[in-house]
Amino acid sequence: xxxxxxxxxxxxxxxxxxxxxxxxxxxxxxxxxxxxxxxxxxxxxxxxxxxxxxxxxxxxxxxxxxxxxxxxxxxxxxxxxxxxxxxxxxxxxxxxxxxxxxxxxxxxxxxxxxxxxxxxxxxxxxxxxxxxxxxxxxxxxxxxxxxxxxxxxxxxxxxxxxxxxxxxxxxxxxxxxxxxxxxxxxxxxxxxxxxxxxxxxxxxxxxxxxxxxxxxxxxxxxxxxxxxxxxxxxxxxxxxxxxxxxxxxxxxxxxxxxxxxxxxxxxxxxxxxxxxxxxxxxxxxxxxxxxxxxxxxxxxxxxxxxxxxxxxxxxxxxxxxxxxxxxxxxxx
Amino acid sequence: xxxxxxxxxxxxxxxxxxxxxxxxxxxxxxxxxxxxxxxxxxxxxxxxxxxxxxxxxxxxxxxxxxxxxxxxxxxxxxxxxxxxxxxxxxxxxxxxxxxxxxxxxxxxxxxxxxxxxxxxxxxxxxxxxxxxxxxxxxxxxxxxxxxxxxxxxxxxxxxxxxxxxxxxxxxxxxxxxxxxxxxxxxxxxxxxxxxxxxxxxxxxxxxxxxxxxxxxxxxxxxxxxxxxxxxxxxxxxxxxxxxxxxxxxxxxxxxxxxxxxxxxxxxxxxxxxxxxxxxxxxxxxxxxxxxxxxxxxxxxxxxxxxxxxxxxxxxxxxxxxxxxxxxxxxxx
Numbered sequence: 316x317x318x319x320x321x322x323x324x325x326x327x328x329x330x331x332x333x334x335x336x337x338x339x340x341x342x343x344x345x346x347x348x349x350x351x352x353x354x355x356x357x358x359x360x361x362x363x364x365x366x367x368x369x370x371x372x373x374x375x376x377x378x379x380x381x382x383x384x385x386x387x388x389x390x391x392x393x394x395x396x397x398x399x400x401x402x403x404x405x406x407x408x409x410x411x412x413x414x415x416x417x418x419x420x421x422x423x424x425x426x427x428x429x430x431x432x433x434x435x436x437x438x439x440x441x442x443x444x445x446x447x448x449x450x451x452x453x454x455x456x457x458x459x460x461x462x463x464x465x466x467x468x469x470x471x472x473x474x475x476x477x478x479x480x481x482x483x484x485x486x487x488x489x490x491x492x493x494x495x496x497x498x499x500x501x502x503x504x505x506x507x508x509x510x511x512x513x514x515x516x517x518x519x520x521x522x523x524x525x526x527x528x529x530x531x532x533x534x535x536x537x538x539x540x541x542x543x544x545x546x547x548x549x550x551x552x553x554x555x556x557x558x559x560x561x562x563x564x565x566x567x568x569x570x571x572x573x574x575x576x577x578x579x580x581x582x583x584x585x586x587x588x589x590x591x592x593x594x595x596x597x598x599x600x601x602x603x604x605x606x607x608x609x610x611x612x613x614x615x616x617x618x619x620x621x622x623x624x625x626x627x628x629x630x631x632x633x634x635x636x637x638x639x640x641x642x643x644x645x646x647x
Numbered sequence: 648x649x650x651x652x653x654x655x656x657x658x659x660x661x662x663x664x665x666x667x668x669x670x671x672x673x674x675x676x677x678x679x680x681x682x683x684x685x686x687x688x689x690x691x692x693x694x695x696x697x698x699x700x701x702x703x704x705x706x707x708x709x710x711x712x713x714x715x716x717x718x719x720x721x722x723x724x725x726x727x728x729x730x731x732x733x734x735x736x737x738x739x740x741x742x743x744x745x746x747x748x749x750x751x752x753x754x755x756x757x758x759x760x761x762x763x764x765x766x767x768x769x770x771x772x773x774x775x776x777x778x779x780x781x782x783x784x785x786x787x788x789x790x791x792x793x794x795x796x797x798x799x800x801x802x803x804x805x806x807x808x809x810x811x812x813x814x815x816x817x818x819x820x821x822x823x824x825x826x827x828x829x830x831x832x833x834x835x836x837x838x839x840x841x842x843x844x845x846x847x848x849x850x851x852x853x854x855x856x857x858x859x860x861x862x863x864x865x866x867x868x869x870x871x872x873x874x875x876x877x878x879x880x881x882x883x884x885x886x887x888x889x890x891x892x893x894x895x896x897x898x899x900x901x902x903x904x905x906x907x908x909x910x911x912x913x914x915x916x917x918x919x920x921x922x923x924x925x926x927x928x929x930x931x932x933x934x935x936x937x938x939x940x941x942x943x944x945x946x947x948x949x950x951x952x953x954x955x956x957x958x959x960x961x962x963x964x965x966x967x968x969x970x971x972x973x974x975x976x977x978x979x
Contacts (some may be wrong), residue, residue, distance in 0.1 A: 322733050322979065354927070376927045398891040398899075398901075399891060399901070400889060400891060401889070403654055404654055422892055426939070447896075447897060448892070448899055448925065448930055449928065559729075559732060559758070560758075560782070565779060569731070569979075572908060573951070573955045577908065578904045592910065593810065594951045594952060595686070595708045595729055596781065598779060598780055607732060607755060608732050619905070620904045620926060623956070624955065626978060646958060647654065647655075647656055647901075
C-alpha cells in the first residue's frame with residue numbers, strides 16, 4: 316500500500332525517523348533514565364517501540380492512558396503525572412494494580428485522600444518548580460508525604476515539571492534556570508524521600524544533571540515548536556493532505572484545524588508558505604502550482620493535541636505504508 | 648444523574664439554550680431556508696433536533712458526515728459543501744444514494760470527473776465569492792456546469808461561502824460586503840442554473856437577501872468568537888472541568904488543549920481570568936479561591952473543532968444530566 320492509496324487527511328509516522336529518534340534518546344538516557352511521556356503520542360504501538368528500546372517505565376497524563384498502557388502489557392511502572400480527584404477513575408486505576416505498578420501524582424491533602432480512598436498503593440509528590448500550574452510548594456512536600464504515609468500509601472519520590480523553561484532563546488540561560496528549578500525539586504526530594512526524582516521534557520532533555528529520570532515525549536515524533544531548537548531528533552510525524560483546489564496564486568489541501576493542534580500556530584509545509592487553516596482546509600502558496608490530487612505533508616506545530624485528533628496513524632517508509640497504529644489512548 | 652457525577656473533562660450541551668437557539672433561527676429561516684451545517688456539531692442527535700424544527704436539508708463538510716447523516720435517517724437532502732477527489736469516499740457516497748439525496752460541491756473539471764466516475768448523481772458548483780479557499784471564479788461557473796451536465800450529472804445550483812466577511816467590526820459595512828459578494832454568486836447562478844443558491848454562516852445569517860438558503864452551523868451551540876457579536880443566540884455548549892489544584896493566586900482545571908479548538912484563542916470562564924492552557928490543564932484566576940473538586944464551565948472559543956475532540960456530549964438542564972449524545976460524525 317502506498318500513501319497515495321490513503322484517504323486524507325491521514326496521520327503519517329515515518330518509521331525510520333521514529334527509530335532514529337528512539338535510538339538517539341535511548342543512547343543519552345538509557346533504560347529507566349527516560350520515562351517516556353505517552354501523552355505526546357497516545358499510542359500503545361509506539362510505546363511498545365519505546366519499551367523495546369529499554370524504557371520500561373512510562374509517564375501518563377490521563378487515567379485512560381494508564382489503563383490502556385496496562386491493558387497493552389506495558390504496565391511495569393506507570394506514573395499518572397497529573398492530579399485527579401475522580402473516585403470512579405481512581406477506582407479503575409486501583410483495580411488495574413493487579414497487572415500494573417501504578418503511581419499517581421499528588422499535590423494536596425485532598426488528592427492524597429482520594430488516592431488512598433480508592434485503594435491506590437503508590438503516590439509521587441508533584442512539586443511546583445516554577446511553572447504556575449499544579450504542584451505543591453517545595454516546603455510543603457514533606458508534610459504531604461507524611462500525610463500520604465499516614466494514609467498507608469507508599470511515597471515513591473517527587474516530580475517537578477519545568478514547563479515554564481521550555482523553548483527559551485538562550486540555551487545557557489535555560490540551563491542555569493533548569494538547574495535553579497531543580498534545586499527546588501532536590502529540596503523537596505530530601506523532605507519527601509523515595510527513589511524517584513522525575514522532571515524534564517524534550518527541550519530540556521540534555522540540561523539535567525540532578526534528577527534521575529526525564530519525562531520527555533515529543534522527541535519521538537517532534538513538531539515545529541521543538542523542531543527549530545537544534546535537537547538531534549528528526550521530524551517523524553506528518554498530516555497528509557490532498558490538494559483539492561488550486562489556482563495560480565494558492566492551493567487548498569483537505570486538512571484543517573480538526574486534524575492538528577493549533578495552540579502553537581499553523582503547521583509548516585516544506586518549501587511552501589502556509590496562509591491559513593480553517594476547519595477542513597489548509598490554504599498555502601507553493602513555488603509551482605500543485606496539481607489536483609497531489610499529496611502534501613504538513614508538519615504539525617504541536618504534536619500532542621495533533622495525535623489526540625486521529626483514530627490511527629499510518630507507519631510509512633518513504634511512500635510505502637507498512638502498518639496502521641491505532642491512537643488507542645485518546646480520551647480521558 | 649448530576650454534572651457532579653460526570654468524569655471530567657466532559658462536553659455539556661444546555662438543552663434549554665440549544666432549544667432556544669434552534670427556535671430562534673427557525674423563526675428567521677424556516678424549513679429549507681436554513682441548511683444547517685453539521686460540521687459545527689458532528690452529532691446526529693443534534694441534527695435530529697434541527698430536523699424536528701423543520702430543517703430537512705443539511706450541509707456537511709466531510710464524506711463521513713454525509714454517510715453518518717444518511718445512516719441516521721436524516722438524508723432527505725445532504726450537501727457535501729466541500730471538494731473531494733477520493734474515489735473510495737466518492738464511491739461510498741454514491742452507494743448511499745439509495746437512502747439519501749446526496750449532492751457534492753465541485754469547483755474544477757477534475758472534481759466533476761471524480762464525482763461522475765464514482766456514480767454520483769447531483770453536484771453543486773462551488774463559487775469563490777472572495778474567500779481565498781476553494782471555489783471556481785464566477786465567470787467559470789457556467790462552463791463547469793456544462794461540463795457536469797456533459798458527464799451526466801444533475802447540477803442543482805451554486806454555493807459561495809463568504810467566510811472572509813465573518814466577524815467584521817462594522818455591521819453596516821459587513822452587510823454591504825456580503826451583498827457585493829453575493830452579487831458574484833448571483834451571476835454564477837444565472838450562468839449555472841438550478842434551484843439552489845446557498846451561502847452564509849451564523850455571523851451573516853441576517854445579512855442575506857439574495858440567496859435562498861443559509862448554511863449556518865455555530866448558531867446551535869455558539870462560542871466566544873461569535874458570542875460577542877450581538878446575535879440572539881445563547882451559549883449552549885461548555886467544557887466541564889474539575890478544579891484539581893488551587894492556591895491563593897490561581898486554580899487549575901483538568902481541561903486543556905485536547906478538549907477544545909485553540910485556533911481562536913483561549914476559552915472563557917464566566918467571572919474568572921483564564922491565564923493559559925496546556926495539554927491537560929487550564930490555569931485561571933477566580934475572584935475567590937475555588938475548592939478542590941469544584942466544577943467550572945469553559946466556554947469554547949471555536950465550537951467546530953471542540954466538538955470533534957469529544958466522544959460524546961452530555962445534554963443537561965441546570966445541573967441535571969438528561970441525555971448522552973454521541974459525537975458520531977467525527978473523522979473524515
